[in-house]
Amino acid sequence: MLQVYSTELRAKTTFTPRLPGSVFMYVCGPTVYDSCHIGHARPAVVFDTARRYLEYSGYAVTFVSNITDIDDKIINRANELGISCAQLTSRYQDEYEADMTALGVRAPTIRPKATEHIREMIDLISELEKKGVAYVTPRGVWFDVSKFPAYGKLSGRTADDENTEHRVEQDGEKRNPQDFALWKFAKPGEPEWASPWGAGRPGWHIECSAMSGKYCDFQLDIHGGGADLCFPHHENELAQSEACTGRKFVKYWLHNGFITVPKDDSGDQKMGKSKGNAFWLREAFKLAPPAALRLWILGTHYRMPLLYKPELLDAAKNGLDRIYACVEALARVAAAGEISAETASHAKEADDAFRTAMDDDFNSPQALASVYDLVGVANNTIAKQAAPADCFALLQTLNAHLGVLGLPLSRPQAGSAKTDGLVKLLIELRGLARADKNFALSDKIRDGLTAQGITLNDRGGETTWTVS
């Protein structure tokens, strides 16, 4: 029985989707105005893993994740670069999708773009206006927080909590400091769309309500995103959506924690562009394969702070190597057939442990521990010259778990078909040298390959190789 931690309840609770057997989940996607930093990878990976586990548990999952392609940052950046907003966002959306694919993040069922849902947003704002919870000023259309008494129920913030001296700026046009923009009228030169109130563009929060509303009927089972989105973004999204429909908008709000980086001896600090300590994802890809990044991310529970430092990527890479060494060893002997009772029980125990871990609010570090335990069992089984069928059964279990975690089923091979042939030839020559006890030559070949990042592995009478 899956338990999830709900931000709204501030506690774990049993997960029961609105419609039995199917799950509708929405995860806030990126604003595409720049390259991804490693912080973008975390929500993508953890919610992708949640999705995969829900499917593993038998649910049909509709996974919606948007692209924000209109906003102030985009307008500013496009102006700086002297290109159109559309050129800018299409470039960075492509980059985002490529980076996520590298991390093993599956494409969402639906990936809606804000600019393609202006119509829906306008309808939503009209509805809010009709219900008397929106008002117009010279600068835009606003949501009137005072008309939605439940405001603050997600984040636990009430108007009284907010200390006005700590708010950066007051807006004289707003009736209440917490009121937020539904529609902003365009200034000269800004992108604009026609609306009943005047030409302009949507506020930040309305797009998620409109798109999740369209694709999930305003009744999501899970809504995910980074912890920083909880307030004000999600609080506002909730207010808009529930004020409009009068129904509960989201059953379970899930928020992932931040990535932190070591600051000095005293502690760690949140990573962020405004802190000037963000690491680009593509730089991280140079330090370790994307799969190792994914393993690093899943090594910490999604709600906890995730510490980033290059050594941790190395550690993840080494752990990954051990998993794949086991996968490869199993694959060498595996073949379908009748399995022993002992192996059957090992496989069952491993799967039970994995599910128990993931059922506890997607506890991936615990699940990973079960994977490593399974690796240990498998290595033992291989060492005992077990039947091919037993290896096959363990491999299947291991593959299933790697699949849920979104890790590749085999070690990424960097070589091309041509270099593969050359390496095989060199291994063959080395084998001949070794047969002649010409170890000077055989070691020269091995050392030369090592220098090229190719590690040889003599196992039994066979030599295999891996690319670092």
Added chain:
RNA sequence: GGCGACGUAGCCAAGCGGUAAGGCAAGGGUUUGCAAAAUCCUCAUGCGCCGGUUCAAAUCCGGCCGUCGCCUCCA
């Protein structure tokens, strides 16, 4: 100022009342022509500090110290 989170071995990190998972690193044995890989063993009498509740606390309560986050664009 308001709200919230966290402090577990050399480095990460689970555990959430029943007597410290897992990974990386390190050391030793087996194996190997030598390596690598694999394998076996070792590696926190103790979970920031001080009290309290309990037969029993890393886990609950109170206090203290330390770190971080949200309240403003941010994943």
